[in-house]
Amino acid sequence: MRTELLELSRRLRRRVRDDRAAAWKLSPAAESGAASDPALRLRRLAERIEACRLCGLGAARIKSVPGVGCPRARVMFIGEGPGFSEDRRGEPFVGRAGELLDRILAAIGLSRETVFIANVVKCHPMKDPAARDARANDRPPAPEETAACRPYLDEQIAIVRPAVLVTLGLSAARCLLASEEPMGRLRGRWSKVVVAGSELDLLPTYHPAALLRNPALKKDVWADMKALKSRLEA
Numbered sequence: 036m037r038t039e040l041l042e043l044s045r046r047l048r049r050r051v052r053d054d055r056a057a058a059w060k061l062s063p064a065a066e067s068g069a070a071s072d073p074a075l076r077l078r079r080l081a082e083r084i085e086a087c088r089l090c091g092l093g094a095a096r097i098k099s100v101p102g103v104g105c106p107r108a109r110v111m112f113i114g115e116g117p118g119f120s121e122d123r124r125g126e127p128f129v130g131r132a133g134e135l136l137d138r139i140l141a142a143i144g145l146s147r148e149t150v151f152i153a154n155v156v157k158c159h160p161m162k163d164p165a166a167r168d169a170r171a172n173d174r175p176p177a178p179e180e181t182a183a184c185r186p187y188l189d190e191q192i193a194i195v196r197p198a199v200l201v202t203l204g205l206s207a208a209r210c211l212l213a214s215e216e217p218m219g220r221l222r223g224r225w226s227k228v229v230v231a232g233s234e235l236d237l238l239p240t241y242h243p244a245a246l247l248r249n250p251a252l253k254k255d256v257w258a259d260m261k262a263l264k265s266r267l268e269a
């Protein structure tokens with residue numbers, strides 16, 4: 036009995052010592068586990084994005100907007116860049132366009148928690164960076180800003196490893212497809228793209244903000260979402 040108690044006490048002391056060590060430093064095994072944990076890798080990437088000033092957008096924006104959603108999502112939605120509300124929240128697709136995107140996702144059984152949502156650029160492109168509190172100060176990202184930020188998107192895709200990319204709007208479609216075609220020709224057409232060494236299915240559709248301006252586009256987006264649902268269920 037005494038021997039068993041001594042052994043138990045020895046084990047407890049070892050456990051306390053190991054726990055203390057783990058509290059300030061990850062073991063090599065834990066480090067390698069962290070390296071393969073997509074949620075942790077996305078958080079670390081978000082910290083790098085927050086510190087980034089690689090292009091001029093980083094100087095004027097309030098919050099960086101790296102992306103949100105499931106770290107192992109099967110589908111990634113990619114928009115153009117943050118706007119006024121996103122810049123303040125640090126989250127993509129908030130405000131009226133974001134609410135519409137939520138409804139579109141719900142219509143095909145998806146949600147913000149089951150997909151990943153990101154943008155081509157992670158900082159708010161403004162027409163006048165000196166007036167960052169002004170509304171309607173948004174603009175599409177310039178090619179050099181898109182090029183500077185693209186490695187972050189590629190890294191997100193490499194971490195999440197989605198099966199399908201859905202681009203929202205012309206800038207995102209052109210960026211991912213390296214195309215100059217108009218939205219009317221790109222939308223609803225499946226393509227294969229290679230990102231970070233993996234071949235992915237890509238479907239361009241309209242940006243929710245375009246639907247708010249022109250509700251007639253809803254039928255096209257609904258057709259695209261039904262095609263997406265079929266592809267995910269195949």
Ligand code: SF4
Pocket residue numbers: 084087088089090091092093094099156157158180183184
């Ligand atoms: S937009 Fe992208 S590249 Fe430019 S500062 Fe922000 S995170 Fe960096």
